[in-house]
Amino acid sequence: MAENRVATSKVAGTWAWAFQRLSAVLLIIFLAMHLYASHFMDVSEETSGESLITFDEVSIRLDQLLYIVVDYGMLSMVLLHGLNGLRTVLFDFDMFVKRRKLIDVGLWVVGVATLIWGIVILFPFITNGG
């Protein structure tokens, strides 16, 4: 290993490592649910047999708390897994390891901001009334 590289495990942390594995398994399950709900499930008689996703169809689904929890749970896992993965990739570069604090804070800001954005995105579907 080249001299200017540091073992990832020494920089990224054990919790980040463990969480990356847990969220990975959860994401496989969430992704299967997401694809099934969006593309294969019929939510009402009017939309049955239609392969096209419509605003009304999504609204009907998001009238139920379960779908909101699943959608938002998936978004949380995607962000934590994706941004934590990005962090691992960045920490393979010396110049980013030197700015570890800045990157950690920056990625948390992006993650939290995107989670708030997620509420904004869900809002029109939830308030549509189905």
Next chain:
Amino acid sequence: MKISSFKWLFGKNSEFWPTNMKTGMWAWVGHRLTGLVLVAYVFLHLSFISTASMAEGGADFDTLMATTSQPLFVAMDFLLVIVVIYHAMNGLRVVLFDLGIGIRRQKLVFWVTMAVAAILIVGGLLAIWHLVFPEGGA
């Protein structure tokens, strides 16, 4: 930042030079590249849906869904299917090794997970075939 600082990444003696890489290293590089693609995709996915869902009654959302179900977009979705399935299956392999499963048969586990990935990718192709080639009939 000097160019020479990246010798470990690009040089002929680097562990990433194609002829220096073995199966596990290719898998690792592939995992990182697909991971970066997926992070970019997630933010595109969110921003397109966010913009389109603003209009009252969801007219823009329905237009977006009609556009993205055109053959060209569905064909691009297939690239996403490949990227996601590779990342998921190779990730599963990493998790298995971390749990201590299959470490003595690393190469075999790699090819088994890739075989499962190939089957899933074919399944994905069959599921979207009628959208890419509407005339053909599924």
